[in-house]
Amino acid sequence: MNSVPPRTVLFDLDGTLADTVPLIVASYQHALPQVLGWRPTREQCTEWIGRTLVDTFTALAPDRVDELTACYLDWNLANHDAYVRPFPGVTELVDALGESGRGFGVVTSKRLRSAQVSLDCVGLTGRIPLLATEEDTAAHKPSPDPLRHALHRLGAEAADAVYVGDAVVDLQAARAAGMRSIAVTWGAGDETQLRAAGPTAVVQDVAELRAVLGL
Incomplete structure (x- = not known):
């Protein structure tokens, strides 16, 4: 990551914010x-x-x-x-983003109902200002369309945004959308494959993610 924290942070859900x-x-x-x-x-x-x-x-x-x-x-x-279980430190990370005034949200390939249930299980209901799901776009990751849809809803620019995810398709979608990307290693993805996909940064835990995001 460069030294300027992203103004907008988008997250994958499964394996990134929730241990699903x-x-x-x-x-x-x-x-x-x-x-x-x-x-x-x-x-x-x-x-x-x-x-x-x-x-x-x-x-x-x-x-x-x-x-x-x-x-x-x-x-x-x-x-x-x-x-489904929460990942330690994720709730605090989300709350810190909320307090920072930066735009953020979740972009997932899950359907809306499933995503809502997952967020509820890990105590994130009401903490996420934007939730983009399968129903919102015709094309899905690794297409950039879901990320572009979320950026449009937030009134944000891709150049000032980052996508955080645990799968290679997350990183591919971010690159196609013109966004930076952060690969997390605590989800489903293989770290070697994640690094080969060329993310802007790779993080091993939530504390490291907070540091990269300037939180």
């Missing part, structure tokens, strides 16, 4: 055996994180997308409380 990775893996490992009769590995599941369910299921079984999506979402929404 165990839930996502379990949801895929429930839906795919139920509908297709095979169980994906954890590694396969984590590679799909950051993309929409429709994109993932279209690649896997284009004729069963609706069935897979319904099976996944029914189980996922019913099991949030059992699986």
